[in-house]
Amino acid sequence: MGRYVIGRILQLIPVLFLISLIVFAVMHLLPGDPALLMLMGAEGGAVPPERLVELREQMGLNDPLWMQYFRFLTNALQGDLGASLRFRVPVTDLIASRFPSTATLALAGLAVAVAIGMPLGMAAAAHKSGWVDTLCMTLSYIGSSMPVYWLGLLLILLFSFNLRWFPSAGGGDFRALVLPAITLGLLSAGVLARLIRSSMLEVLAEDYMRTAHAKGLSSRIVLWRHGLKNAMIPVVTMIGLQFGALLAGTVVTETVFSRPCLGRLIVTSILAKDYPLVQGAVLFLAVVYVTVNLLIDILYAWLDPRIRYGH
């Protein structure tokens, strides 16, 4: 197990390296001049050319690209992602202050997705081709085909403006988290339900399930103890991938609900051309996503010994 974990972590290094290269490369195709943007933001009006030359030199923008990338990488490894052009504070500070509420939202969304998707998929598999199955799959289709923001707006319309149960905007307390979490979770619930259904159907056809029935266990025990446990294995991986989708989904959800979190920060930074902030925040989210998937892989190997001995 230890060897598997170390091997998996080592595999991560080239991926992380390439992620940083992709983010850097894409961001440096940017046609704008960051030094000019910075000066226009700070001093306004006409920018004196000598000041621009000086700042370009100071920011290292005259160096060859590979040298800029090398500097970006070594700084990033030391936890320095540069300073935001707009806020004039280190990017890492901004990420650290906004990320906890984004992570909370993604986790809450995941909880909603599992709480809804799992029973739905189980019910559909247990009553295959019946009306429960049709209903579950219809709901799951609708859930995974809806635009995130649209679902959010409908929930706001219903639960904030008409019923007045939850606030329509803002961060902070638990009540403000409910609608965004449901918005985010319902979309993944559909995907999850479909996956659990197909995984469950596969398990139900296994010989050991027939054996369990044959030795006289009640169908409830067979379904929940023998079925779910084995059907969960592919689902765990899927939950990991969904967590990444949820993390990214927060970008839109936070905008709909005006939550001051990391995703919202990325969007406003793109509009404000605050490129160090966009670069740093995207890099950070990608690293979080990769790390979560690594943890999931390890959990998967722990759940299913065939994986760790297979390699």
Next chain:
Amino acid sequence: MATKTVDLDPDVAAAIRQLAAEADAADTGPPKGTGREAFARFTHHPGAVIGAALLIAWPLIAIFAPIIAPYDPAELVSRARQAPSAEHWLGTDMLGRDMLSRVIYGARVSIMLGLISVAMGGIPGVLLGLLAGYFGGWVDTVISRLIDALLAFPSILLALVVIASLGPSIQNMMIAVGVATLPEYARLVRGCVLAVKEQAYVEAARLVGNSHMRTMFRHVLVNVNAPIVVLATLQVGNAILIGAGLSFLGLGAQPPTPEWGLMSAEGRVIIQRAWWISTFPGLAILSVVIAANLVGDGLRSALDPKMRLGA
């Protein structure tokens, strides 16, 4: 798979000629009858048929928008924020433009987005997957690592980086969505090619003197086209969702373009007084995306009942 120029045993030569004939049969597509059977399997799913009908209807609406739409989508035809009525079936927006006409014209943008981004992601993605799977070795290592790194970004995040670099506009949105969906194609095609490459007819195609290019496109690619068609169909829906999300955030289509995501964003601040402005464009997206998903799943089970795409 190097070309061999040794003298062959007559039996072996005969066997190769037979395999070559099989390879040529692959040139003319699947054997007779399977197309009709697949069509029968497809029409057996009521969901797939409904989806196909919708998927045919929306492009027709888009093409004939000037004939169908009751008003000009940009013209201020009436009082602002009028609720749906006999005169304006879907009401008017915050400026007094006819919502029905805007939703009808919006189909043009979304259908274009779906097609262009699938081409932009699908063509390079398929090529990369084909090269990696067919040649293996260092070509595979380089491409696979790149794909892993791209897959490490949740697709909307990848789209955001591209938009950040190119600037928000409708063309850049299409490029961004294309790039965001590219790695999925590459991963799928690589996996399928790895399986097909081992088939005897591929080696036979090489042995009778076909070049790598011809073998790759005429013998390998045609045998992995079914999963590509399924993925592309599903990705049309995905692309429309990502694109609408970007436009909702203000990073895609810009006003006054009648784009569904943007229209929902425009109605967001006045949703309490004019629910219809945000609601109807979202409903349009839902119908297109559901249709694409239903058709994609229908094709998947029609083309090959055993075929599985990663969820």
